[in-house]
Amino acid sequence: MKMIRAIIRPERAEVVASSLAAAGFPALTRMDVYGRGKQKGISFDAIKYEELPKSMLMIVVEDENVSKVTSIIQVSALTGYYGDGKILITPVDTAYTIRTGEEGL
Amino acid sequence: MKEIVAVLRMNKVQHTRDALAEKGHYAMTVKNVLGRGKQKGLQYELEGDSGPQFTESPRIHYIPKRLLMLLVTDDHVEEVVETIIKANQTGNIGDGKIFICPVEDAIRVRTKETGDRAIL
Numbered sequence: 624m625k626m627i628r629a630i631i632r633p634e635r636a637e638v639v640a641s642s643l644a645a646a647g648f649p650a651l652t653r654m655d656v657y658g659r660g661k662q663k664g665i666s667f668d669a670i671k672y673e674e675l676p677k678s679m680l681m682i683v684v685e686d687e688n689v690s691k692v693t694s695i696i697q698v699s700a701l702t703g704y705y706g707d708g709k710i711l712i713t714p715v716d717t718a719y720t721i722r723t724g725e726e727g728l
Numbered sequence: 729m730k731e732i733v734a735v736l737r738m739n740k741v742q743h744t745r746d747a748l749a750e751k752g753h754y755a756m757t758v759k760n761v762l763g764r765g766k767q768k769g770l771q772y773e774l775e776g777d778s779g780p781q782f783t784e785s786p787r788i789h790y791i792p793k794r795l796l797m798l799l800v801t802d803d804h805v806e807e808v809v810e811t812i813i814k815a816n817q818t819g820n821i822g823d824g825k826i827f828i829c830p831v832e833d834a835i836r837v838r839t840k841e842t843g844d845r846a847i848l
Contacts, residue, residue: 626733626829640789644768652735652763653790681761683827714830716730719809721816721823728825 624715624728625689629680630658631700631708636678642699643682648692650728652681662705677708683715683728729831729844730805732812734796735763735824740816741794747815748798753808755847756798762790767821791822799834799847 631639633655640651657674664673684692693710700707718728736744741758748756770788800808809826816823836846 626827649768650763650765652761652793652795654759654761654795681763683825715827716830717828719813719826721734721736721813721826722819722821724813724817 624683624685624718626713626715627680627682627684627689627692627696628711628713629682629696629700629708630656630677630711631680631696632702632706633676633678635700635702636680639680639696639699642695643692646691646695648682648684648688648695650682654679654681660706660709665706675706683718685728729834729847730800730802731829731831732796732798732800732805732808733827733829734812734816735761735826736794736796736812736816737818737822737824738792738794741796744796744812744815747811748808751807751811753798753800753804753811756796759795759797761793761795763793764790765822765825793824799831801844801847 629639636653640653643649643651656677656679658677659674664671664675666672680696682692689712693712696710717726719726745756748754768787768789770791796812798808805828809828812826833842834846835842
């Protein structure tokens, strides 16, 4: 099992969520975050924006679906400009459903 | 060392916090998040001519939730998971999920302690 965390443009979050749902991955957690990449934010002449608003989507999927989900995120979050975001994949040992107390997604 | 990430109902956080404190786990991070499970959010039930119907379009896509994150040593994982499940189980859809993720190392900023000592 893997946790996929995608830091994407807030305006693309809904596009990503709906295309994931269409592919059969409706479950996700969304949070609003502030961050910057290696460009150190944006600056317009003297005005600097050190941290830019982003949306972080957190999705936990089985190992075999990781490449499917990441490619969907890549396609639907893409604008081609700096600031499209990053996708991070981390391992998850176990998942529990609280309602039933059972293991598994 | 493991990180326990739990998505919980908004009104259950205080109860969970008390239950964990009873077992000696005080350190945690709680964050407001939006989320949905495999039910794809909340659906309205509409009364039609042919009985109640679930509609596709008027639905709440994201439900406000609380994300609880805490680090525990390997031997406490079972205990914490059981406590969270016991405190949050209502039996209805939307009780949440618990994820257990491995963590390689942790550092306490104040003392530069690493490993298990940083989180105890």
